Amino acid sequence: MTMTEEQTMLWDTADRYLRDNADFNQRRDQIAKGIYNLPQKWQAFAEMGWLAMPFPESMDGLNFGLREIAILAELCGQYLVTEPLIDTLTVASSVLMRSEQAAALVPDVITGDLIAIAAIDEPTAESRLSPSSTLSQTESGWHLQGKKYWISAGASATHFAVLADSCNGLAWVLVAKDAAGLSCETFPTHDGKGGANCHFDLPINDDQILLMGDAAAEALSAFRECAMVVSSAETLGAAQAALDTTVDYTKQREQFGQPLASFQALQHRMANMLIQTELTRSLVYAACDAADRNAWDRGRFARAAKVKSAAVGRKVTQEAIQLHGGIATTDEYIVGHFFKRVTALETWVCSKGEALQEFMALDADKIASVGPA
Amino acid sequence: MNASSPLPTDSDAFRIAVRDFLSEALTPELIRAGKRTTSVFSDFEAGRQWQSILHQRGWGAPDWPLEYGGTGWDIQQRYIFQEECRQANAPTPVMMGIQMLGPMLMHFGTPSQKERFLPGIISGENVWCQGYSEPGSGSDLASLKTTADHDGDDFIVNGTKIWTSMAHYSDWIFCLVRTDKAVKPQAGISFLLIDMATPGITVKPFTSLDGEIEQCQVFFEDVRVPSANLLGQENQGWTVAKSLLEFERGGQHFTIDLKKQLSKVQQMMSSETCRGTADPTFAYRVAEAQIDVMALEQTELRIKGSLTAGDNPGALSSLVKVSGTELGQCCAELLIEAAGQSAIPWQSEVLAPSYNGSTAAASESVTTMAEYINSRATTIYGGTAEIQRSIIAKHVLGL
Numbered sequence A: 001m002t003m004t005e006e007q008t009m010l011w012d013t014a015d016r017y018l019r020d021n022a023d024f025n026q027r028r029d030q031i032a033k034g035i036y037n038l039p040q041k042w043q044a045f046a047e048m049g050w051l052a053m054p055f056p057e058s059m060d061g062l063n064f065g066l067r068e069i070a071i072l073a074e075l076c077g078q079y080l081v082t083e084p085l086i087d088t089l090t091v092a093s094s095v096l097m098r099s100e101q102a103a104a105l106v107p108d109v110i111t112g113d114l115i116a117i118a119a120i121d122e123p124t125a126e127s128r129l130s131p132s133s134t135l136s137q138t139e140s141g142w143h144l145q146g147k148k149y150w151i152s153a154g155a156s157a158t159h160f161a162v163l164a165d166s167c168n169g170l171a172w173v174l175v176a177k178d179a180a181g182l183s184c185e186t187f188p189t190h191d192g193k194g195g196a197n198c199h200f201d202l203p204i205n206d207d208q209i210l211l212m213g214d215a216a217a218e219a220l221s222a223f224r225e226c227a228m229v230v231s232s233a234e235t236l237g238a239a240q241a242a243l244d245t246t247v248d249y250t251k252q253r254e255q256f257g258q259p260l261a262s263f264q265a266l267q268h269r270m271a272n273m274l275i276q277t278e279l280t281r282s283l284v285y286a287a288c289d290a291a292d293r294n295a296w297d298r299g300r301f302a303r304a305a306k307v308k309s310a311a312v313g314r315k316v317t318q319e320a321i322q323l324h325g326g327i328a329t330t331d332e333y334i335v336g337h338f339f340k341r342v343t344a345l346e347t348w349v350c351s352k353g354e355a356l357q358e359f360m361a362l363d364a365d366k367i368a369s370v371g372p373a
Numbered sequence B: 001m002n003a004s005s006p007l008p009t010d011s012d013a014f015r016i017a018v019r020d021f022l023s024e025a026l027t028p029e030l031i032r033a034g035k036r037t038t039s040v041f042s043d044f045e046a047g048r049q050w051q052s053i054l055h056q057r058g059w060g061a062p063d064w065p066l067e068y069g070g071t072g073w074d075i076q077q078r079y080i081f082q083e084e085c086r087q088a089n090a091p092t093p094v095m096m097g098i099q100m101l102g103p104m105l106m107h108f109g110t111p112s113q114k115e116r117f118l119p120g121i122i123s124g125e126n127v128w129c130q131g132y133s134e135p136g137s138g139s140d141l142a143s144l145k146t147t148a149d150h151d152g153d154d155f156i157v158n159g160t161k162i163w164t165s166m167a168h169y170s171d172w173i174f175c176l177v178r179t180d181k182a183v184k185p186q187a188g189i190s191f192l193l194i195d196m197a198t199p200g201i202t203v204k205p206f207t208s209l210d211g212e213i214e215q216c217q218v219f220f221e222d223v224r225v226p227s228a229n230l231l232g233q234e235n236q237g238w239t240v241a242k243s244l245l246e247f248e249r250g251g252q253h254f255t256i257d258l259k260k261q262l263s264k265v266q267q268m269m270s271s272e273t274c275r276g277t278a279d280p281t282f283a284y285r286v287a288e289a290q291i292d293v294m295a296l297e298q299t300e301l302r303i304k305g306s307l308t309a310g311d312n313p314g315a316l317s318s319l320v321k322v323s324g325t326e327l328g329q330c331c332a333e334l335l336i337e338a339a340g341q342s343a344i345p346w347q348s349e350v351l352a353p354s355y356n357g358s359t360a361a362a363s364e365s366v367t368t369m370a371e372y373i374n375s376r377a378t379t380i381y382g383g384t385a386e387i388q389r390s391i392i393a394k395h396v397l398g399l
Helices: A005-021 A024-032 A039-047 A066-079 A085-094 A101-111 A214-252 A264-292 A295-324 A335-347 A352-370 B011-025 B028-035 B044-057 B075-087 B096-108 B111-123 B237-249 B254-269 B282-308 B316-343 B368-379 B385-396
Strands: A116-119 A134-137 A142-152 A159-166 A169-176 A182-187 A195-204 A209-212 B128-131 B147-151 B154-162 B172-178 B189-195 B201-207 B213-226
Touching (some): A005 A066, A085 A116, A085 A214, A209 A214, A214 A335, A264 B316, A352 B282, B011 B044, B044 B111, B075 B254, B096 B237, B154 B172, B172 B237, B189 B237, B254 B316
Antiparallel strands (some): A159 A169, B147 B154, B154 B213, B201 B213
């Protein structure tokens, strides 16, 4: 569970870069201007190899696993990164990696020129597993029809990886944002990521169909589990940063002639924040380690991490606001932004309640097959 | 497997070796004692008997270094041993001597103290209790008032200790006593080892909420203690005490028992003889508790990993103590809800290992209510949950 030398190096490099280049005030200016992906930052991510992490060395990738992606995710939480890093890495490691058609696109993904964002949400949550959007066969090829709403980081996408239903089961279809027949509305989001709503009504050729049938379903399952762990890691980073900010603030802020940090009622609440954050950390790292194990173990740990991190992220960032007082309710102070980001992460790809249900279903399957533990 | 054959180092093979020993050594009565354990301690006699069996096998104190009769097992092996003992329903002996005093003797004791006391501890022949809290000194332990005054080569001890677990069975007590009243409280405390048979000592047991006797008050009236029984330097007792408390809090594997509790909850949820709740939301709460137990287990592993690397877990032991005990209380609540009405009978006699008759409770729920009742003590003893949170605030967060 401890980091390897290579992982420590990745952490240190990323930490240093983000500390110097992801300043909170610069982030506010950036968002105010409607810039969710700052080109020079994105370029730097590419140059540091972050966008190449999931791909094998034969594709000029770094062949890194979930643990390394989670390291970046944790730091994204700490530094409130708005760039679509975890979004693209999640798609790349679960969908693009499985697709032969995507192989030709990988060089562009690694350089940062192609930003593929998953489009899975529709007006009803069930559609994240069984979409209403359809990919149907036509005389000349295929046709994609449907709508995908509230795509987080959608404002930064150059392409969408669209989840659709087809005559062969699920399908992942890659559509360029500027394609004729795609109408895309982008909008600001509370967490600064920038979102998109899309209507698709356009012809699709074979090259655009990344995966279909069982392979597409497997990719969806991998995508969801990757997103659960990655969102847990980012939540962890944000919760830790919210706690650190709160500890610093209560040491400095004086009321009744003494620092807030000297009051036991507040000390114990901060101790709780630490306990819960550390427990979450253990599960997030364990979920990364489980990525190489069997499907049951992997799935169970991913869901456990999601359930725990969602609950703890919410609680810790709410407490951070409360312990600060009025200042934390302002846009100009950082703590409220951790709160807003973890709230968005709670529902991204899979909610806490959905993860809990699936966790229980996995245990029930196990009991049905081998009897109670 | 006999005592002289070396144990396999491979985890799975080690586990099998432990399991084989347990299935051979545990009598039905010892297993009943283990199953009917409702607090930290099993039936006293069963626990003492089990300690003696373990000692004969060379496993009397797995955590101790080899030179003092320990096993030399690594952390992983010790964890496996503990896990297998629990799974096999081995009884829990009174462990204050082995877990708390032993390491202090090794660290602070003179050669003659080690030679004199350690063998009796590991064999289970001498049972020790812990004299820390006093009626006026609970969380504020350093304010303790029991005095030890010099009289020739001896100390004369006067005062009283309270919440002294198993004092009524104990041969010896390790005590914090005041040897200097003029200095600040922590600086005037010494650590004394006292024979419970010394004239002037009386023990008053308390009946706990579950009807059993574990807690006592111990009174000292002009009790004469040789100065050779002083552990560490005079007035350095606070250092020994703090170190001991870290041993009490650290090195515990809460999740072994927590997982066992939750598997009992699940058995009850599918039981035909004592399914106590028809609440459809109950299963969700069990699942959330399971996830919390997974988080704690991974945290215990993380701390163990850092210990192997030679770091000091320090205040992390407080984190584990708070989470482990509060989660234990949560699991105990789930257990009484899962057992429902079947947990209401109060029949102390059925908890005796020798009892083999029928019970008014369902067989699954015989211990449930007592476990729940006793779980309330876990966030009080060994430093309350509030004290642990203050330790975390001070030493981890720097508040």
